[in-house]
Amino acid sequence: SQTIHQWPATLVQPVGSPLSLECTVEGTSNPNLYWYRQAAGRGLQLLFYSVGIGQISSEVPQNLSASRPQDRQFILSSKKLLLSDSGFYLCAWRPPMNEKLFFGSGTQLSVL
Amino acid sequence: QKEVEQNSGPLSVPEGAIASLNCTYSDRGSQSFFWYRQYSGKSPELIMSIYSNGDKEDGRFTAQLNKASQYVSLLIRDSQPSDSATYLCAVNTGFQKLVFGTGTRLLVSP
Numbered sequence: 001s002q003t004i005h006q007w008p009a010t011l012v013q014p015v016g017s018p019l020s021l022e023c024t025v026e027g028t029s030n031p032n033l034y035w036y037r038q039a040a041g042r043g044l045q046l047l048f049y050s051v052g053i054g055q056i057s058s059e060v061p062q063n064l065s066a067s068r069p070q071d072r073q074f075i076l077s078s079k080k081l082l083l084s085d086s087g088f089y090l091c092a093w094r095p096p097m098n099e100k101l102f103f104g105s106g107t108q109l110s111v112l
Numbered sequence: 113q114k115e116v117e118q119n120s121g122p123l124s125v126p127e128g129a130i131a132s133l134n135c136t137y138s139d140r141g142s143q144s145f146f147w148y149r150q151y152s153g154k155s156p157e158l159i160m161s162i163y164s165n166g167d168k169e170d171g172r173f174t175a176q177l178n179k180a181s182q183y184v185s186l187l188i189r190d191s192q193p194s195d196s197a198t199y200l201c202a203v204n205t206g207f208q209k210l211v212f213g214t215g216t217r218l219l220v221s222p
Contacts, residue, residue: 043200046210051208090156099161100161
């Protein structure tokens with residue numbers, strides 16, 4: 001069966017520090033991969049999605065970037081975090097030829 | 113205009129009642145619709161999908177779709193306190209991505 005792993009679960013970082021969040025999917029090939037952010041009391045905002053290795057589409061211009069170095073690995077990064085980057089970050093995947101989206105357990109990021 | 117709109121709630125219902133959650137969307141070409149349940153501090157969990165006009169039932173859950181009115185709803189029968197959560201409506205707008213509403217918070221009182 002397919003599973004998605006996302007870590008860490010909680011992260012507290014100072015303003016201006018770098019960020020790296022990682023997500024991996026098991027049990028499938030060539031999944032579509034997504035990074036969403038959910039700010040406190042707000043909806044899910046799509047940040048990036050990828051349909052294949054090295055293919056990244058950005059939805060929101062900001063100081064975040066994403067990379068997909070392997071088929072089932074998706075990384076969210078920042079060189080310098082801002083206070084406004086705080087939120088609940090969710091990695092998600094979708095099987096090929098399937099429209100259903102499945103989420104990882106999320107990372108609660110607090111930038112102080 | 114927001115692409116997917118939901119009443120933020122909270123919607124309060126007594127245990128055993130029917131909870132009715134509503135969602136409207138702006139893209140008339142949307143073909144796929146989903147309901148997710150999200151408990152506080154947890155990630156969203158897919159509970160229903162619907163693709164055709166009409167009703168789709170799964171246990172205590174019924175999804176309803178009316179493409180002409182651009183309206184999707186979720187009915188929860190025999191509501192339980194464990195159903196208390198935020199329910200997110202999501203619409204596939206094409207281009208490999210889902211757009212989510214801000215969610216409706218449901219409170220089921222014992």
